[in-house]
Amino acid sequence: MEPAQITTAIMSTMNTTRIVLEYMQSQNMPKQNQDEPRRRLQRGDKSDEEIDMDIELSRSTGPSNVQIMVLLGQVHAVERRFWTRETSTDWWDRIVLQVWDDSQWLRNFRMRKGTFMALCDLLSRALKCQNTRMRAALTVEKRVAIALWKLATPDSYRSVRNQFGVGKSTVGAAVIQVARAMKDLVISRVVTLGNVQAIVDGFAAMGFPNCGEAIDGTHIPILEPEHQATEYINRKGYFSMLLQALVDHKGRFTNINMGWPGKVHDARVFRHSGL
Structure with missing residues (x-):
């Protein structure tokens, strides 16, 4: 006030x-x-x-x-009213959901609309919220879309807020909530080694015989941690955490291992991983 x-x-x-x-x-x-x-x-x-x-x-x-x-x-019988800033959700409600085709979904959300809806069904148990007196709760679809848009693009929280017509803090909360829900409900179903022989045949058809998987690591930038900050400075000079990923011949993740400080060598991460 x-x-x-x-x-x-x-x-x-x-x-x-x-x-x-x-x-x-x-x-x-x-x-x-x-x-x-x-x-x-x-x-x-x-x-x-x-x-x-x-x-x-x-x-x-x-x-x-x-x-x-x-x-x-x-x-003094004063009627109490809740104050909220007016926002527009037309872009999400009328354009993305109703107009966009699969190519636009794939380009912006890194998945087709059918895959997106299937993902929302898997996450609905953890993400569905009740309406309150102050405002209607975000739908599961919109919550997942906000998180995927933030993860798939370099947009800031402010930019994502304007796109979806929500608050900046809502964007941050949605990213954390969706990430946790995916960790608990989706990863164990999707990220599996699968049929190894089919993967070997797939790599052989691409010109890589006797190859069962492809493995590599990547650095995820983070803010400077409060404790042991020097351990997170990678060879490129910024703070990061390591992600080791295993993929099949179609580029699908079959194993994920992350959380190591950026200073750690890839060989050490592999040596201590479940692989």
């Missing part, structure tokens, strides 16, 4: 409290004494502050907290 709005709210609360106190005091004062402060003010005997003090001293019992709360509801 702006400073002026905060000041206005405080003054309104103080005025309302004063009205409630005066009302309760008038209810507790004897009838013959209720008009006495007004008569004193007309005669000019005392100031407003002194009269307020007299009223405070003359009351027999003060109002309870419950009475004040009840009166506040009677004096």
Whole structure:
């Protein structure tokens, strides 16, 4: 809230409290004494502050907290509304979902629409959320799309926010939630060694006989860690974590091993991996 709005709210609360106190005091004062402060003010005997003090001293019992709360509801019945910034979701709702063909999906999300929908079905158990009084929850499809777009493109969180019409923090939360859900529900189903003989035949057809898999490592850039930061500086001079991946003749992942500091050599990662 702006400073002026905060000041206005405080003054309104103080005025309302004063009205409630005066009302309760008038209810507790004897009838013959209720008009006495007004008569004193007309005669000019005392100031407003002194009269307020007299009223405070003359009351027999003060109002309870419950009475004040009840009166506040009677004096100022204000409808509470939740504030949200207006955003547009037309790009996702009307263009991506309804207009884009498989080539556009593949180019932007790295998968076809049918694969995307199948992935959403697998992740729905972990990602489905309930609506709240403040706003409707993001659908599973939109949550997965936000995460895939961020992972598949070099766009910033701000850019992704504008694309999907959500908050920047929502983008960050969606990426983490989808990544965890994929780790728990999808990787064990999809990333498997498969039929080794079929893979060997596939590589042989490509001109690589007696090849069962293709393996390599890659560096994933990270922010400087708080502890043992030098261990994460790779040979190219930036902070990273290592990902060792195994793929078949079609480029599909069949084994993943990650988490080693960027300074570690690829041979050491392979030697300590499940392979």
